[in-house]
Amino acid sequence: MLSSRSLRHVVLALAATLAVGCAPSLKVNVLQPARVNLGAAKRLTVVQTEGRKGARDFLIDELTRQARGEGYFQVADRSDEGIVVKVAGRSVQILSTGSGPAQTQDEIGVRIDVNDWDAEKKTETVKDTDSKGVVTEREVKFYEAKTVVSVTAFNASGKALLAEEEYEMVGRGEDKDAALGNAARSLISRILFDITPKYVTKSIRMDGDDKAQKPIIEVAEQGNVPRAITEMESYVQTNPQNSAALYNLAVLLDASGKYSEALDLYTKAISLSAKDYYVSMKAECAKRLADQQALAQ
CATH class of the missing domain: 3.30.160 (Double Stranded RNA Binding Domain)
Incomplete structure (x- = not known):
């Protein structure tokens, strides 16, 4: 039988898992180079x-x-x-x-x-x-x-x-x-x-902590990423130190294939709030940029 302390750890771990599972996210199809990269040639x-x-x-x-x-x-x-x-x-x-x-x-x-x-x-x-x-x-x-x-x-x-x-x-x-x-x-x-090269589906986690951004996130999840970008850019202009807004704008640009712009925003967001998934999503974006550059050679 689990002790009260062990049970508490299990409950906390389960809660963390559920929180990640319920977090808003965007799914994108990204093209990755094969083992032998032939560049842009088709x-x-x-x-x-x-x-x-x-x-x-x-x-x-x-x-x-x-x-x-x-x-x-x-x-x-x-x-x-x-x-x-x-x-x-x-x-x-x-x-x-x-x-x-x-x-x-x-x-x-x-x-x-x-x-x-x-x-x-x-x-x-x-x-x-x-x-x-x-x-x-x-x-x-x-x-x-x-x-x-x-x-x-x-x-x-x-x-x-x-x-x-x-x-x-x-x-x-x-x-x-x-x-x-x-x-x-x-x-x-x-x-x-x-x-x-093969298309691979990736999930990019968004930050849902700021309730004011929920309507914009919902627009993105419904598939209208360009509109969400426009609305999030306006939100960032009035809230330039809001780490969640900077991060979510980075995610939207990342999902649109604008990896260089997204990386700059990921960096700014991390400087304000270094959440673990901020760092991991930035690393995945950097990998997508490297793949894009490799396929353009």
Whole structure:
């Protein structure tokens, strides 16, 4: 049984949790860079492929299909134009420009080398249990494929953002082609996961302590953030030392993607009232600004 002191601690912790849960907040969708940041580029151009032709064609088709489905990158195939690239550390040298135009600033060149593309027939024992609990065994035959490729992705200045990075996937299927197709599809999915920025939903807590700001906060929570900004700016002009007003205006600008302006206001609010969540929300805003700058390169 809990002592009165321990019970008091539990009640206080629960109250704090409920208070945070009831605090007003804004949800925003923010774009975050992938593991491999390709900057502002949204065009992928396959300039060279090496290895088995059937495998190369399948990978290009699958890259095009999956990229179209995700809706972020556009893919072009220029692998038949005679472009030749050489990877040297984190740089790429264009040994032959081929017959088409030069690479543009908003374009990422891609070289794909097929290192392994094969499947073998296998057998495994599967146990089945019927409704009476009787266990029987049967053999299942299938093909297991292994696909391995090296990928190089580079920008117009010749910087290799991926430098011969190896990807390997295993797939199963009823026949050899099905197994290879399953492995290759997973492999392309993995590559796109590594390079495609993703939208993430974030919740930015507001300060509801000043009851006079409640109508403005409600306007923001209903989705009219521009109007809330205008009203909060007026409130700040007449209450320049109100930490909650400065903080909430920072939140509204943060939610609008105006991260630099928001950071200045977060700093002013913290100088007047260093509430823990003021500091944490400022740190998250700084991360969003860094992500925005990284994606604009």
